[in-house]
Every structure is written in structure tokens, then in C-alpha cells.
Amino acid sequence: MNKLKIVIAITLIYLASINASSAMTFDRDYLYNFIKSYVEDNVSLPARGKLxxxxxxxxxxxxxxxxxxxLTANIPEKHIGRNVNVKIVCPDEESWQLYIPVKIHTIVPVLVTQMRISKGTLLSNANIEIIFKDNGQIRGTVLTDPKVVVGARTKRNLSQGSAITNQNTCFVCKGEPVNIIAKSAHFEIKSFGIALNDGSLGEIISVRNRKSGRVVQGQVNAINQVIINL
Structure with missing residues (x-):
């Protein structure tokens, strides 16, 4: 019996030593990289942006x-804002867990001014550029495509580095000539008019037809152009 107890004790010590030697150890750098990789793989990237x-x-x-x-990881709560708690779990018999706070900054491409620009300035490749900016610092509907914006005018004075938005630009400006396109599924009619108010992309504005004098409502869809869906 004593011999059996000794054998069992030796076996348990041996198994414990195997478990101890096969256990993985982690330093803080490993955990930081593990968490960062997990968040990158599980948080959706913004269009053309980065985290x-x-x-x-x-x-x-x-x-x-x-x-x-x-180790396993997950984000327990539904995260909407920039701050999340990542849960790290060791899933073995002597389980342990950690909650590590993480800040997620969504960096998106934004068109900004290269210099100070006065009200009424025509936007061109010479005075605008694309930079990456924290989405939390952006106000309004930002514009990101220089090809779409070139030819628009500023509605107010803008300092260097200001984001180009629908709120501070007009694609059709009051008093300027406008192309009017009225179309249906079967035909398209083009005419010309004068804008009666400012309008940015997607906005509905009033335009006076030059030939008939009739005032119509059209949606701004390009520089100096509105479309009327019949």
C-alpha cells in the first residue's frame, strides 16, 4: 500500500511538472499586441479609412x-463610442481574466484647405488637399473627392486646415448660371437657368428657367447643375 501511495504521489508530481512546463507565459508587450490585433480584426474599418x-x-x-x-479575447458590450473594454480570458482549469480599456480612433480621409481661404473663393487642386483626420474631430458632412469639389465656392472664410463640408461650400451659388436636367426613364431634357439660392450636393434649390421664366425645384448633383426627376 505504501508503495502504491508513493507511485501515485510521484505520478501527480510528474503530471504537475508537465503542466507547469507546458504553460504559456505572457509579458505586457505580448498582451498589448494581442489586444491590438484582436481589435483590428473585429472592428469595422471606415470607408477608405483606418483605425x-x-x-x-x-x-x-x-x-x-x-x-x-x-488566450481568448472579446468585447463584451456593444461599443458605439471610442472607448471599449477588451476582455482577456485564460480558459484553462485555473481560469483568469482581465479587462483592458482600449481607445479606438477612426481615422478618415478628409479634404481640407491648404491655406486661409476667403468667402467666395473657387476651390481647386491648388488650395485643397486630402489628409487623414480623427472622425471625432469632424463636424458636418465632409467631402473627400477632389474631382467632385473642384469648381465649388466657399460660403465663408476658412482658416488653413479647415475641412471642406457641404455646410461651407456651394456647388451651385445664388445668381450663377445653372444647367437644368429634367429626366425620366425614357427621355431627358436639358435647359439653362439662374440659381435663386445656394446649394450643396444633394440639396434641393430653386432655379429660374432662363427661357420660360418658370421657377423649378432641382437637386444639386454636380458643379452648377441640378437634376429634376420626372
Missing amino acids: KIEVSEIDPRITLQPCLLP
């Missing part, structure tokens, strides 16, 4: 324990 991820420092008083199985 900037800031993982909070792990409390130095926390001792990172070994784990026999690969």
Missing part, C-alpha cells in the same frame, strides 16, 4: 499568470 488603437497600460501591480491554453 488608430490605444491600449491602456496594464496595472503594474497585476501579475500575469501562465496559461495552459491560448
Whole structure:
């Protein structure tokens, strides 16, 4: 019986030593990279944009324990804002978990002014450029395609680095000539008019037809152009 107890004890010690030697250890750099990779793989990228991820420092008083199985991660709450808590779990028998705060910055391409621009200035490739900017710092509907914006005018004075938006530009400006396109599924009629108010992309404005004098409502769809769907 004593021999059996000794054999069992030796076996248990041996198995414990195997588990201890096979357990994975993690330093803080490993966890930071693990969390960053997880967030990058599980948070949707904005169109033509990118993510900037800031993982909070792990409390130095926390001792990172070994784990026999690969770590898992998830974001427990439905995240809408920029701050999330990533849950790190060691799923072995002596399970442990950590919650690490992470800030997610959505960086998107934005058209901005290269210099100070006065009200009424015609936008061109010489005075606008594309930069990447934190989405949380952007106000209004930003514009991102220089080909669409070139030829629009500013509705107010803009400082250097100001985002080009629907709110501070007019694609059709009051008093300027406008192409009017009235179309249906079967035909299209083109005419000319004068804009009675400013309009940006997608906005409905009033236009006076030059030939008939009739005032019509059209949607701005390009520089100095409105469309009327019949």
C-alpha cells in the first residue's frame, strides 16, 4: 500500500511538472499586441479609412499568470463610442481574466484647405488637399473627392486646415448660371437657368428657367447643375 501511495504521489508530481512546463507565459508587450490585433480584426474599418488603437497600460501591480491554453479575447458590450473594454480570458482549469480599456480612433480621409481661404473663393487642386483626420474631430458632412469639389465656392472664410463640408461650400451659388436636367426613364431634357439660392450636393434649390421664366425645384448633383426627376 505504501508503495502504491508513493507511485501515485510521484505520478501527480510528474503530471504537475508537465503542466507547469507546458504553460504559456505572457509579458505586457505580448498582451498589448494581442489586444491590438484582436481589435483590428473585429472592428469595422471606415470607408477608405483606418483605425488608430490605444491600449491602456496594464496595472503594474497585476501579475500575469501562465496559461495552459491560448488566450481568448472579446468585447463584451456593444461599443458605439471610442472607448471599449477588451476582455482577456485564460480558459484553462485555473481560469483568469482581465479587462483592458482600449481607445479606438477612426481615422478618415478628409479634404481640407491648404491655406486661409476667403468667402467666395473657387476651390481647386491648388488650395485643397486630402489628409487623414480623427472622425471625432469632424463636424458636418465632409467631402473627400477632389474631382467632385473642384469648381465649388466657399460660403465663408476658412482658416488653413479647415475641412471642406457641404455646410461651407456651394456647388451651385445664388445668381450663377445653372444647367437644368429634367429626366425620366425614357427621355431627358436639358435647359439653362439662374440659381435663386445656394446649394450643396444633394440639396434641393430653386432655379429660374432662363427661357420660360418658370421657377423649378432641382437637386444639386454636380458643379452648377441640378437634376429634376420626372
